[in-house]
Amino acid sequence: MLSLKHVSKSYQNGSEVTHALNDVSFDIESNQVTVILGPSGSGKSTTLNILGGMDRPTSGTVTYNNNFINTESDKQLTDYRKEIVGFVFQFYNLISNLTVFENVAISAQLENKKYRNITEKYLQKVGLLKRKNNFPDQLSGGEMQRVSIARALAKSPKVLLCDEPTGALDTETSKRVFEILKKSKSKDTAVVIVTHNPLVAPIADRVIHIKDGRVDKIIDNPSPLEVE
């Protein structure tokens, strides 16, 4: 559904050029969890930014259901980000003066008359309906991340992009968050996770290893040892 073909990305700072990505090609499929692994500085964030329409490649193409994302206008790119992509961040990015319910509801399209049901459905899904009237600072890290997943899911994204979603969480909490991300894939939704956490292994359908801005290898149905 989402496809990178021969994508390169360079950053120019004065006379210095950094080649963050060099000729990267791979596909993201719905109903799969795709895990992007690689050492620090290898190009993972750049890849995620391009997949999410936050950044454009220097060369190469990005297509979503055969529509070219990289050649679209800024307006079309904004619509793609809003309508197609959901984001989960390492530090949750919840709004601190809104309740759990409100944080999720603003994503569930308030103009939609069913926003209450939608919000409660996803809070239930992440096991936090009973916390709906709490504020983010009354929650543990794992709970905040689960709220942020509910918020991302409430807009029914076709692509859920997760940047180090367990980077600030302990082992047990990480496992729970990964289980919820696994349940978030569907025939309409692809899940993409950038992580260093080997606990992601049991939920990975495809692993893309990135090294020095290139795809090192792509492994489908990886064994746990292939997710490190």
Ligand code: ADP
């Ligand atoms: P990772 O997420 O794997 O740590 P990044 O995609 O953040 O890797 O970075 C890949 C390379 O591109 C690194 O060398 C990084 O320093 C460089 N880079 C990333 N963003 C910028 C930027 N805005 N300007 C200049 N260089 C950048």
Ligand code: ADP
């Ligand atoms: P974690 O190890 O996952 O970060 P914590 O030790 O922070 O968990 O929290 C354990 C439990 O206490 C969680 O259910 C959390 O929601 C609750 N909790 C933590 N801080 C507060 C608070 N300020 N007000 C209400 N509940 C809290």
